[in-house]
Amino acid sequence: xxxxxxxLVEGLALRRPPPRIVEVYRTVTxxxxxxxxxxxxxxxxxxxxxxxxxxxxxxxxxxxDVYRDEFELVLRRESAHPNxxxxxxxxxxxxxxxDEAGAPVRPWLTVILDDHS
Numbered sequence: 001x002x003x004x005x006x007x008l009v010e011g012l013a014l015r016r017p018p019p020r021i022v023e024v025y026r027t028v029t030x031x032x033x034x035x036x037x038x039x040x041x042x043x044x045x046x047x048x049x050x051x052x053x054x055x056x057x058x059x060x061x062x063x064x065d066v067y068r069d070e071f072e073l074v075l076r077r078e079s080a081h082p083n084x085x086x087x088x089x090x091x092x093x094x095x096x097x098x099d100e101a102g103a104p105v106r107p108w109l110t111v112i113l114d115d116h117s
Contacts, residue, residue, distance in 0.1 A: 002037055006048060009040075013049040014060040021046050077115070085115035 008031060012024045025045045032039045058067045068074075079085040090110035099105045 001040055001044065003038055005032060005040065007044055010052060014056070015051060016061055018057075018061045021049050023103045024049060082114055082116045087115055088110055088112045100113040 009024060009028055012019060012027055013021075020075065022042070025040075025042050028045055029039050033038075051111050055067060056069045058070055077085060088111065090108055094109050096104040097107055097108065
């Protein structure tokens with residue numbers, strides 16, 4: 001099977017919405033006849049499609065959230081009781097206020113949350 005045909009099968013399989021394997025097979029056989037390539041069997045096309053990386057398929061066929069939820073390595077901690085875990089963050093705000101001396105300054109916002117809440 002020519003490398004170009006393998007790339008064609010993979011490219012067709014990664015389209016959105018996800019095509020059925022038989023649709024990919026029919027398109028590949030049509031292109032193979034037009035270009036004078038050997039016509040692949042359905043089993044070969046199916047093997048190529050099923051051999052694609054699951055993460056790549058998730059990225060191609062779904063929103064990034066699906067990939068993130070399924071494949072990214074994230075340490076998730078959950079609090080079983082109040083005061084087990086506290087989370088804190090702070091950032092400088094994009095506003096200007098006057099301090100006690102009347103000079104403009106950017107304030108900071110600090111948030112601390114009980115993870116159980």
